[in-house]
Amino acid sequence: VSRHLIDAFATTGPMAEVFSDRSVLQALLDVETALAHAQAETGMIPAAAAESIARAARAERFDAAAIADASRQSASIVIPLVEALTGRVREIDQAAAGYVHWGATSQDILDTAMSLLVQRGREILSRDHAGLSTALGNLSERHKSDVMLARTLLQPGVPTTFGLKAAVWCHAVRRSWRRLSEATDEAAVLQFGGAGGTLASLDSAGPRVTTALAHQLGLRAPTAPWQADRDRIAALVSGCGLYCGALGKMARDVSLLMQFEVGEAAEPGGGSSSMPHKRNPAGSAIVLATATRLPGLVASSIAALVQEHERAVGGWHAEWATLADALQTTGSALAAARGLVEGLTIDAGRMRVNLEATGGSFALERLTMMVARKHGRERAQEMVRQVLARMRSERLTLAQAVQMTPEVATSLSEHQLRLLPQAEDYLGLAEQFRQRLLEED
Amino acid sequence: VSRHLIDAFATTGPMAEVFSDRSVLQALLDVETALAHAQAETGMIPAAAAESIARAARAERFDAAAIADASRQSASIVIPLVEALTGRVREIDQAAAGYVHWGATSQDILDTAMSLLVQRGREILSRDHAGLSTALGNLSERHKSDVMLARTLLQPGVPTTFGLKAAVWCHAVRRSWRRLSEATDEAAVLQFGGAGGTLASLDSAGPRVTTALAHQLGLRAPTAPWQADRDRIAALVSGCGLYCGALGKMARDVSLLMQFEVGEAAEPGGGSSSMPHKRNPAGSAIVLATATRLPGLVASSIAALVQEHERAVGGWHAEWATLADALQTTGSALAAARGLVEGLTIDAGRMRVNLEATGGSFALERLTMMVARKHGRERAQEMVRQVLARMRSERLTLAQAVQMTPEVATSLSEHQLRLLPQAEDYLGLAEQFRQRLLEED
Amino acid sequence: VSRHLIDAFATTGPMAEVFSDRSVLQALLDVETALAHAQAETGMIPAAAAESIARAARAERFDAAAIADASRQSASIVIPLVEALTGRVREIDQAAAGYVHWGATSQDILDTAMSLLVQRGREILSRDHAGLSTALGNLSERHKSDVMLARTLLQPGVPTTFGLKAAVWCHAVRRSWRRLSEATDEAAVLQFGGAGGTLASLDSAGPRVTTALAHQLGLRAPTAPWQADRDRIAALVSGCGLYCGALGKMARDVSLLMQFEVGEAAEPGGGSSSMPHKRNPAGSAIVLATATRLPGLVASSIAALVQEHERAVGGWHAEWATLADALQTTGSALAAARGLVEGLTIDAGRMRVNLEATGGSFALERLTMMVARKHGRERAQEMVRQVLARMRSERLTLAQAVQMTPEVATSLSEHQLRLLPQAEDYLGLAEQFRQRLLEED
C-alpha cells in the first residue's frame, strides 16, 4: 500500500494504489508503448522496435525516486522517464532505442497517462457509489414509515419520515454522481498534439496515429489537442466537490442524529482512547473532513485554468497533485459513507419520543391552517400565538392548550381536534416524494 | 443603475439591474402573487383575494432598506416582506390579507425568486455569449492563414496559426458555455415544500398547486422539494468558474500578445493617467480580475453544501451573495471579453517577424524528425544539438548552421533542406483542427 | 444606506456606508486634495491651486454611475474621475485645473483611498469587537460555576463549565482580533510611486511630498511603493477569515446548544413564517453564513498576489470587490455575534439535566483512572468495559453498575465511590484555565 499515515483519511488502499509510483510509472509507460504500437501499425516505425519498447516499458524496472528528483530540473517527469526508457530499450534492442517517444511531446504522455489513471479511479468510485446508492435506497425503504421531526435551523418543525430523509440524501448523492460520472468520462480523453498542438512532427500520419493510439488505450480521441484547455480536469474536480458536498450533507445529518441528546441514529463507529463508553461518528468525521477539504481543491483546479499560450508555466504543473488529491479523498469519503450507511442503525422509538417531547408543537402550522380557513391567516396567527403562549407558560401540550382556548377550540371540528396531535396524519406528500426520489434515475 | 463604484468591474449595468433591490423585491412578490393565483385556480383561496394580492405586490411600494434591516432579526428577508405585503393588501382588501403567503414557508419564496433571477441573468449572459462566440469564430476564420509561433512555457515552439489559436479559445469558451448553460437550466427550478418539505400544509392540494405555481412562473417543478440540497446552485457557480476560466485563458494570451516586445495583437484598450502613450489591455484586466475571483466564489458555494437537516443554519444564508456575485462578475467578464474580441486587431506581420527572429529554431523538431528517420531519434538528437550549438555560438540561422554541419546536411534531401525554414510548411494539422473546433457545437 | 437587499446578511448599514459610492468617491477625492496640499506645501504647485482643487473635490458633485461606466474603458475608476475633477476645478479656477493629479498615477490614488476606507472600516469593527469581547468576558464570569458536558465528536464527554466554554470562545476571538487588527494597521498605508514606482515625476521633491502626503492623510508611509506587492491586503483578508472562523466556531456551538433536544442556550432570535413557535438561531445563521463565505474570499485575495511586473493585469483589479466584501461581511458577522452574545440566555438547569441523563458515564474516564492506579491502565479499561456493559444492558447509572461489579467496587475507597457521580468534583483545571484565558490580552 502506498498511502501515508498522514493521509490516512485522505485516501483508501485501492485509490492510493492508483496513484502509487508503480501505477503512475506504468501508466506513463503504457502510453509510450501504445504510441510505439500505433506508429508501427501505421508503418512509421518498425514493428520490432515497438515490441522492444513494450518489453522494456515495465514499471518495476524504473527508479521512481530518481525520476522524481531529476524531474525538478525540467519541471517534467516525462523527460527523465523517456531518457531512462530509452536506456532500457537500448539494452535489449539498440535499433529500437531510436524510436522511443517518436514525434511526441512530454505533455502528450503525461496528460494521456492521467486520463488512464482517472479511468481507473473512476472504476473504484463507481463500485463504491453503486453500493452506497443501493444501501441508501434500502435504508429509505426500510424506514419509510418511521415518523420523525423535520428540523429547520436545527429547531423542530413539522413531522416527516426517516424514509423521506434518506431518499433525499439518496437523490442528491445520485444526482451528484451523474455529474461526477459524466465529468470523469469527459476528462478521460487522449492528448496527442506534439510540440505545439499541430502534430506537425508526424506529417500526414497524424490522424491515423491518433486514432490507433486512442484505440490502443481505450480512450476517446478529442476534437483537437487540448494542451492549455484544462476545463475537463477542473470540471472533474468540481464534480468531486459537488459529490462530496452531498456526502457531507448526509454525514452532517447523521452526526447530528447521533448526538446523545437526540439518539435517533448510530454508526457502527469507533471508540475513544480516554472515554471507553463513546460511540463516535467516525465515518461521518472522515466524510466531513473531505467535504471541508474539497472546496479548496476545486478552487485550485479552477484557478489553474488561466494558462499561457500552448503550454502553461505553472498552471499545468499545479494539476497533478490537485487531481490526485481530489479523486483519492473522494474515494475515502465514499468508502466511509458507504460503510456508514450500510451499518447505520435507526431508533424509531427515539424519533417518536423526540417528536412527542415537543408537546405537539409540530402541529402548530397545521393548527394555523385549520383556524385560518375560518378566520384568515392573520387572525389565525394571532390566535395560535395565544395557544403557544399558554403551552409555554402552563407547560401544556398543544392539544391541552387548544382545549383551554375556547375561541380556537370552537374553530375546529371534533375530527380536527382528534387529528391535531397525530404526527402520522400530517405527513403531506412525504411518501409520494420519497417514492419519486427513489424511482428517478 | 444599482451598481456600486467599488464593484465597477464586478458587474455590468444589466446584471446589476437583475440583482437590484427593485428586481429582487419584485421577484419575491411575483412568487407570492403566483402562489395566490395558483391557489385560487385550485380553489384553495378566493379568486378576489389573489387579485388583491397581485395588485398590492408591486416592488415600488416597499422599502427595501427597512426590510433589509428587519431581516437580520429572523435571518430571513421574506418574513418582514410578507408582513409588509400583508399590510399593503389589507389597505386595499381586508379579507384578502388573510390569504397572503398561504401554506408557504419563507424558503419557498426566496429559493423560487432566486430561480427567477437566475433565469433573467441567464438571458443576459446568453446574449453576450452568442456575440462572443460569433466574434471568435470570425476572428479565427479571418486569420486562418496567419502563421505565428506556438509558445510553450512562454518559449517559442513550432509554428501554428492564429486561426487555430482563436479556434482553441472558441471551442473552450463554447464547451464551457454548454456546461454553464445546462447548470443554469438545472438551477432555475421551483421550490415549494412548506415548513418541512412535505407540503403538509396544503393537504391533498399540494401536487395541483405545485403544478400551477410552476406553470405561472415558467419554472420547472422538481422531483421533490430541495431545501437542503443545494448542489444545483453550487453547480451553477462552478459553471461560472469554469466559463470564466476559459475567458481568463484567452485574456491571459491576449495580454501576452499585446506586450510591446511581442506586439502581435492589440485591444482597442485604454489609457493611463500618467503615461499618455500607453494602450493598456483594459478588457483583459477585467476578465482576468474575474478569473482570479471566481475560484474563491466556487469554493464558498461548494462549502455551503454541507447543510443541516431540512433547512440549514448559515449554509443556506451564505448562498445569495455568492450566487449574485458569481453571476454578475461572470457577466462583467463576458461583456469585457466580447468587447475585447470584437475590437481585437492582429498584426500578422509582427507574427512573422517574431517567428523569423528565432533564426528558424522553430524547425528544430522537424529537423530532428528528418534526421531521425535516417539515424534514429537518439543519434538525431545528438546531431541536432550540434547544429543548435553552432547556431548559438556563431549566431547563424538554422538553415545556415545545417549547411555548415555536413553530417546533418547530407542526411537531408535538397527538398528537405528547402522546406526546413518554411514555417507554413510545418503546420501539421493546424487547419484541420481549426475547422473541426469551429464546426463542432 | 447603500446596502442591497441581496446582501442583507453580507454587510451592515455602517459598513455599507464606508463602501458606498459617496464614500469611495470622497476617499479618492481626499487623496487628490491631500496631494495638492502636499505639493503646495513643498512649493511644487501654487497654494491657490491646491485650494481650488480642495473646493472642487466634493463627492456630491460627481456622477458615480457615469464614472463606473467610463471606467471599463481603461480598467481604472481614477482616470474618468480625474477628468471629471479637472473639469470641476476648471469651472472655478482655470489655472488650477492644470495642477490636478500632478505627478501621480491612478494606482497611487486608488490604493491610498482604499487604505483610508480600510481605516474607517477598522473603526467600526473595532467598536463592535470591543463590545463582543466584553460581553464574552461577562458571559464567562456569570456562568463560571455552571457545570455542563464537554462534548467531543458531538458525543458527551467529561464535565466542564459553561464559564470555560465561553472563555475559550473569548480567547480565540481576542487572539484572532489581534491578528486582524495588526493586519489592518499594516494594510492602511500610503501608496505613492508615480508611473513606475520610482517617483521620477517629482524630481528631487519625492521624499518631501511623500512625507507631507502621508501626514495629511494620517497614513503611514511605506519603505517604498508597493504597487505589485499586495501581501498586506491579502493578509488583511486572511485576518478577516481567521476572525470570522473564531466567530463561526462560537456560532456553531450556540446553534447546537439551542437545539430543542439540548436546550442549554437560546438566542433572542427570530421567528418563522410558517411555524409560529420557532425560536431560530438567527444570529448564528448570519455568523455561520459569513464563516462559509470567507475561506473563498481569502483564496481569491491570495490568488491575486501573483502580479505582473510593476502593475498587474487583473490581479490588482480583482482586489477591490474582494476586500470590500471581506470587510463588510466580517462587519456583518461581528454585529450578529455581538447581538447574539449580549442576548444569549443560558439554562444551567438543563445543562445539569443533560449531564445526569448520561447516567454518570461522564465519570468513566475518572473511574478508569481510579482503577488504573491499582490495576494498571490495560486491566482497568477491561474492568470498566464490564461496568459499561452492565450500565447499558441493565439500564443502570454508573454508580449502580459499579456497586454491582465487586471487583471494581472493591478497587475504590468509600470516598472515591462517593465522588464518582459528582460532576463538579471532576472539573480539573476548568476554572484555572478560564481565568487564565480571560486574563491574558
Added chain:
Amino acid sequence: VSRHLIDAFATTGPMAEVFSDRSVLQALLDVETALAHAQAETGMIPAAAAESIARAARAERFDAAAIADASRQSASIVIPLVEALTGRVREIDQAAAGYVHWGATSQDILDTAMSLLVQRGREILSRDHAGLSTALGNLSERHKSDVMLARTLLQPGVPTTFGLKAAVWCHAVRRSWRRLSEATDEAAVLQFGGAGGTLASLDSAGPRVTTALAHQLGLRAPTAPWQADRDRIAALVSGCGLYCGALGKMARDVSLLMQFEVGEAAEPGGGSSSMPHKRNPAGSAIVLATATRLPGLVASSIAALVQEHERAVGGWHAEWATLADALQTTGSALAAARGLVEGLTIDAGRMRVNLEATGGSFALERLTMMVARKHGRERAQEMVRQVLARMRSERLTLAQAVQMTPEVATSLSEHQLRLLPQAEDYLGLAEQFRQRLLEED
C-alpha cells in the same frame, strides 16, 4: 525518500521525510514517551515504566499501513497506535504496559506531534529562506545600475533598475517570511487537555505534568488546551499562502522576462522532450504551480475553523492533509525559487535594447511634467499627445518628434532636451528605495 512521483513538484526530499510514515510515527511516539517521562518526573507513574515505554517507542517497530487501516474505524490514528505501543511495552515490561498514554486523550498526542513536525518543517524552510534572501540581496546589489523598463499592465512604462525590481521581490519575500515564521512559532505549541480539555484525569498534577511535558518536547505550553480552536494552524497555512504568493509574483516576473521576445533574464532551467533548443522556466513553473495551489489549501484550513464543541467531527480531521500539503509544497516552491534566483542570469544589454526599442516613449511622462511646469497639466497633455501622434505616424523617436513640434521644443531648455532620452537620468528614487528595501529587516 517517501515522496511520490505524482507529487514530484509538491514536496522535496527533506520535506517529504518530515511527513513520512516513519517521521510521523516517531513524532507520535516521542509524545507518548515524553508524557511518560513527565509523569514519572512528577511521581505519577514509576520511573521504570517510563523507561520501558521509551524503549518500546521506536517507529521502526510499528506497521504504519496497519495503523492507517485500523484508524478508519475510530477516525483516529492514535487509538490503534496506542494499542500497538501497549503491546510492544508489554513484551518488554508487563507492568509498564499499564502506564502507556496515562491520562491523555488521542488529540493530545496527535496535536502535539503535529507541533513537533511543524518545528522540523520550519527548520528546513528557514534554511532555504535564508539562502533565497541572501541571493536576492546579492542579485539586487549586483544589478543596481542595470536600467530597464518598468512595465505596467504588461506595457512599457518609465525606466527603473533591475536592482530595484529584485529589491522589491526581496522585501516582499522577507516580509512574508516574517509572517510565516511568526505563525510557525505560534503554531508549534503543546496540546494537553485530556478528554475534555480540563485535565481532570490528572487531578492536581495537571499543571506540573504540562510544564514537564512542554519542557521535554521543547514546545511552548499554551494558556489553556486548544482542542477546537485551530486558528494557529489556519494562520500557519495562511502564512504559507502569503509567502508562496510573494514567491509566485517573482516567478511570474522571471517567466515573463525570460520570454524569447524579452530575453532579459534566464533560469539555468530545463529542456523539452520534443524541442531541443528550449530553455524553459522550470523553476518558475514549480513556484507558480505552488502559488496556484496554495489559495485553495488556505481556504480549506480556514473552512476547518468552524468546529463543534470540545472536539469537532471532521473539521479537526481535515487538517492533517492540508497542513502537511501546505508545508511541503511551500518547501518545494522555496527550493525551486532559491535555485532559480541563485542561478539567474541577467542580460543588461537586452534591457537597454528593449528600452531603446520604445523610441524613447518611456520619457513621455517626463516630457509632460516638463511642459506642464510651463503650460499646466491639461495643456501639456494635449501637446504631448501631438508629439506622440507624430512619433507613431512618422516612426520617429521621441526626441525627433519633439524637435519637429516647435511649440513643445521651445517649451524646453537645451538641458532638458538633452536629458529627455536619457533613461538613467529619469530613475527618480529607484536607488534610494532599493537601499531602503534591502536595509530593512
